[in-house]
Amino acid sequence: MLKLKRVSARYDMLGSYVQAVDRVDFEVRKNEIFGIAGESGCGKSTLLKVMYDLVKYPLEISSGSVEIHTERKDGSPVVYRNGEIHKSWWKVISYVPQGAMHVMNPVARVKGQFFDAIGSYHDKKSKKQLQEEIVRYLQELELPAEVLDAYPHQLSGGMKQRVLIALATFLHPDIILADEPTTALDVIVQRGILTMLSRVQKKMKNSMVIVSHDMGVHYQITNRMGIMYAGQLIEVGPTEQIFENPQHPYTRMLINALPKVGDNSQREGIPGTPPSLKNPPGGCRFAARCPLAMDLCRAKEPAETRVGEDHFASCHLLEDDYSIRGGDSVAR
Ligand code: SF4
Numbered sequence: 001m002l003k004l005k006r007v008s009a010r011y012d013m014l015g016s017y018v019q020a021v022d023r024v025d026f027e028v029r030k031n032e033i034f035g036i037a038g039e040s041g042c043g044k045s046t047l048l049k050v051m052y053d054l055v056k057y058p059l060e061i062s063s064g065s066v067e068i069h070t071e072r073k074d075g076s077p078v079v080y081r082n083g084e085i086h087k088s089w090w091k092v093i094s095y096v097p098q099g100a101m102h103v104m105n106p107v108a109r110v111k112g113q114f115f116d117a118i119g120s121y122h123d124k125k126s127k128k129q130l131q132e133e134i135v136r137y138l139q140e141l142e143l144p145a146e147v148l149d150a151y152p153h154q155l156s157g158g159m160k161q162r163v164l165i166a167l168a169t170f171l172h173p174d175i176i177l178a179d180e181p182t183t184a185l186d187v188i189v190q191r192g193i194l195t196m197l198s199r200v201q202k203k204m205k206n207s208m209v210i211v212s213h214d215m216g217v218h219y220q221i222t223n224r225m226g227i228m229y230a231g232q233l234i235e236v237g238p239t240e241q242i243f244e245n246p247q248h249p250y251t252r253m254l255i256n257a258l259p260k261v262g263d264n265s266q267r268e269g270i271p272g273t274p275p276s277l278k279n280p281p282g283g284c285r286f287a288a289r290c291p292l293a294m295d296l297c298r299a300k301e302p303a304e305t306r307v308g309e310d311h312f313a314s315c316h317l318l319e320d321d322y323s324i325r326g327g328d329s330v331a332r
Contacts (some may be wrong), residue, residue, distance in 0.1 A: 001091075001207045002028040002051065004173055007064035009050045012057065020046040022231040022300065023064065025304075028107070028175065031210040033201055035222030035239065037215055037254070039274060043231040044211045045098060048179050052095045053085035068093060070174050090118060096161075096167040098179040103164070104152040110163055111148040118170055134170065140198060141166050160190035161235045162196060169200050176208045182217055194221050215258055221245055224310070227251050230285040232273050237311030247313040249290050284316065292317060 009021040022042040028034045036044045049055065051066055066082040071094055080088050089095075097103045114134050115127065125133075135145045143162055152160055161181060169176060181197065182190040196222050199210055201208045210222060218225050218239055226236040227248065235248040246252045253270045272289040275281050281288070284297040296316050305318040 001030045001069060001222075002209070003067045004051070005065050005067070007050060007066060008060060008062045009027055009046055009055070010062050011046075011059055011187065012030060013278070016031050016278055017062075019062075019280065020059075020277055022280075023066075024228075024233045026226055026233060026236055028207045028209055029206045029224075030174075030207055031201075032223040033198070033210060033221055034224035035218035036209065036211045036219050036228060037225055038213065038228035039270075040213055041277075042228040043277070044228055045179050046212070047228070048064075048095070048177050048209065048211050050082070052089075052093060052177055053082055054095070055082070065294055068175065090173065091166075092119065092173055093175040093177065095173070096164050096168045096176065096178040097182055098183065104160060106152055109148065110149070110152070110155075114167060115147070117167055120169060137170055138166055141200070145292075156189075158185055160183065161189075161193055165193070165196060165200065169204070172204050172206070174206050176206065177211075178208065179211045180213070181210065182214065183211065190217075194253060197221065199314040215254055217314070227254065230280055231277050232285060232314070234286070234315075235311075235313040237308065237313075241308055241311050245308070246284075247307045247311070247318055248315050249292050249317075250286050251313070284314075306307060 004024055006023045006025050007021060008019065010017040010019045024047060036047060046059065046175055049059065050061060055061055061082055066085065068085060068088065070078055072078050080092065080170060084173050085088055109133065115130070120132065125303040134148065138145055138147065141162070143166060147155065147159065147163055155163065157159040161165045178197065182193050185193065194217065197208065210217065212218060224237065225239045225242055226233045227250065228234070229250050235242065235246070235251045242251060243255060246255050257267050257269055259267060270289060275285055275288065283299050284290070284302050287293040290297065294316065302314045302316045303319060304312050304314045307313050309319055
């Protein structure tokens with residue numbers, strides 16, 4: 001459905017580059033919710049922009065490709081590649097941006113925002129017919145029709161987020177991308193938004209990509225997930241396996257930092273900060289923070305290793321030749 005082949009993307013900082021995404025390789029399958037997790041600044045949101053073809057200066061794709069494989073109405077196959085994916089916005093791929101509070105036009109009623117965004121796809125219908133369809137869709141999503149007459153400032157943060165999800169999914173796209181859909185919302189509203197996204201996906205049986213720094217969000221809603229660190233994807237696999245049996249030291253630390261019901265002990269944070277993406281270190285980028293780092297880690301980048309059914313991670317400790325060596329070069 002959506003394939004990323006060794007994609008690298010960077011910001012041109014007038015003479016230097018910030019390599020926000022570095023050789024990222026994965027695919028999002030039909031009828032699944034794929035999560036992308038990691039600390040702030042690890043490149044998650046840039047990756048989502050690259051998938052959506054929202055690549056404008058100073059952002060550029062420096063290598064690799066993004067492809068959407070789908071079908072036309074008549075069933076014939078069609079492929080959209082980066083640089084042309086924007087031609088399929090709304091109908092094939094759509095995007096729920098971060099910060100519902102700020103992305104809506106503050107001086108236009110919600111109705112106007114629907115007409116502006118999707119009116120051109122329904123040019124054979126009158127405004128009245130289109131509005132009736134929008135009302136029916138809002139009702140399916142359990143949203144009151146009255147929101148159409150409201151201005152964004154008259155809606156709560158949660159309602160704005162729901163409206164954005166309704167707008168992004170109205171044309172039943174094959175792929176929906178959502179950037180931090182629950183940020184800045186209280187826990188009850190967060191749960192409502194996640195339930196709404198999950199219901200939409202189950203009904204449309206399409207593919208959804210959710211970017212969130214909140215591991216709890218991934219646990220609740222995603223089927224598979226990838227963990228990003230310093231612009232690279234360092235572990236990818238089924239969400240259940242990642243939570244039950246995380247393989248990369250960084251993933252383990254992210255999961256150990258989560259609060260657990262009935263466990264009042266102090267949670268351990270991850271010491272240190274991620275490296276600068278302007279001049280990232282050689283070898284494993286996590287080495288400066290990894291309690292298991294060895295000399296090899298600072299000298300050589302780890303390769304991706306298969307660690308289970310559909311589960312991959314990049315760490316020297318998981319590589320076959322490391323187990324053959326017996327780990328004798330460990331310098332903890
Ligand atoms: Fe830690 Fe080395 Fe594995 Fe990197 S490669 S995560 S530094 S053990």
